Amino acid sequence: MTVNTKYFQQVECDAASVVQFPQGLPGFEDLRTFVCLEQPEYRPLVYLQSIEEAQVCFLTLPVGVINKDYQLQVGPEDTRVLQLAGDRAALGVNLVGLAILSVSRDRDTTANLLSPVLINVSSRIGLQVIQARSQYDWQHPLSSINSDGGPTC
Amino acid sequence: MLVIRCREGETVAIGGDIQLHVLAVEAGRVRLGFDAPLSVPVFRKCADLVREQNQGATADGIADEVLGRLAGYLSQQSKSDDHCKAPVIQTKVANRAKDCQSAAEK
Numbered sequence: 001m002t003v004n005t006k007y008f009q010q011v012e013c014d015a016a017s018v019v020q021f022p023q024g025l026p027g028f029e030d031l032r033t034f035v036c037l038e039q040p041e042y043r044p045l046v047y048l049q050s051i052e053e054a055q056v057c058f059l060t061l062p063v064g065v066i067n068k069d070y071q072l073q074v075g076p077e078d079t080r081v082l083q084l085a086g087d088r089a090a091l092g093v094n095l096v097g098l099a100i101l102s103v104s105r106d107r108d109t110t111a112n113l114l115s116p117v118l119i120n121v122s123s124r125i126g127l128q129v130i131q132a133r134s135q136y137d138w139q140h141p142l143s144s145i146n147s148d149g150g151p152t153c
Numbered sequence: 154m155l156v157i158r159c160r161e162g163e164t165v166a167i168g169g170d171i172q173l174h175v176l177a178v179e180a181g182r183v184r185l186g187f188d189a190p191l192s193v194p195v196f197r198k199c200a201d202l203v204r205e206q207n208q209g210a211t212a213d214g215i216a217d218e219v220l221g222r223l224a225g226y227l228s229q230q231s232k233s234d235d236h237c238k239a240p241v242i243q244t245k246v247a248n249r250a251k252d253c254q255s256a257a258e259k
Contacts, residue, residue: 027204045223056211101223102210109223112210115203128207130200138202142223 003035004054007047011037018051019119021126022081026115031056034126036098036119046098048117060098063116064091066140072097073131074118081127082120089118096121100128102139114138 001018003011019034028050037047044065050056063070074082074089084094091097096119099111113136119126157165165173171193174186 025207026200027207042223058207058210100207100210102206112203112206115206128203130203138206 003049003051005037005047005049006055006057008037011035011049016124019124019126021128023127025058025117025128026130028053028056048098048100058117059101059103060117061101061111061142063097063099063113066099066111066113066142067136070097070113070136071134072116072118073134074129078118078127078129081125082118083123083125084120094121095119099140101142108141110137110139110141112138113140 001013001015003013005011013035017035019036021032021034023029024031031050031052033051035049035051037049039045039047044062046060046062048058048060063072070091072089072091072095079085079087079089082089082095087094089095097116098119099113099116102110102112114134115128115130115138117126117128159165159175161175161178163175165175167173170188170190172188174188175183176186177184
């Protein structure tokens with residue numbers, strides 16, 4: 001299938017690489033199908049591109065890249081939507097977690113660690129979860145990662 | 154606005170398939186349980202924050218600037234790839250997409 005993208009014009013994708021979002025994403029509830037695109041030189045940056053709306057493409061980073069000790073809090077309702085069955089939700093095992101990046105000319109790039117986009121790697125169902133009791137910031141500055149002197153992932 | 158007084162343990166029905174349970178009432182806090190079809194997302198107020206954040210994140214005309222600012226950070230990341238589980242995880246989802254990408258570059 002051919003996908004019209006925001007940054008790469010037309011991209012050929014295997015239908016099996018499509019991620020379904022049964023609820024869309026907050027603010028984009030009508031958009032249900034996305035693909036993850038990677039550019040080798042910008043790894044581990046992941047482009048979450050809407051298939052239905054070419055102009056909607058999120059820049060994301062895996063949460064583990066931003067905070068290697070990232071703790072996920074997934075409720076029973078979320079595991080149901082993600083079709084994890086009885087499995088425990090575990091990043092790197094059955095889930096990928098992507099933090100959506102926000103950019104402004106006047107501020108540092110921030111990552112939304114409070115509400116990661118979770119993707120079930122086997123069923124390719126996606127969901128942006130809202131971790132109400134999480135201590136993570138929805139505007140986590142990426143520059144603070146660099147300021148401690150060494151790369152953290 | 155319809156206002157209903159509830160005690161702990163009571164349930165309010167909304168339409169045929171949505172139920173709101175008052176699970177517990179403690180000093181200044183209420184625990185609510187929702188039974189709703191999967192097609193009805195149940196949001197807390199902070200969902201508005203996420204919505205705004207998402208909409209801001211897809212604003213036009215920022216990509217080049219983002220990439221420029223991120224370049225340094227990402228180059229640091231690639232040096233530490235061996236210690237970094239995340240890109241390995243990511244490959245599972247993005248492998249094919251990456252193939253797509255390289256195909257697009259040809």
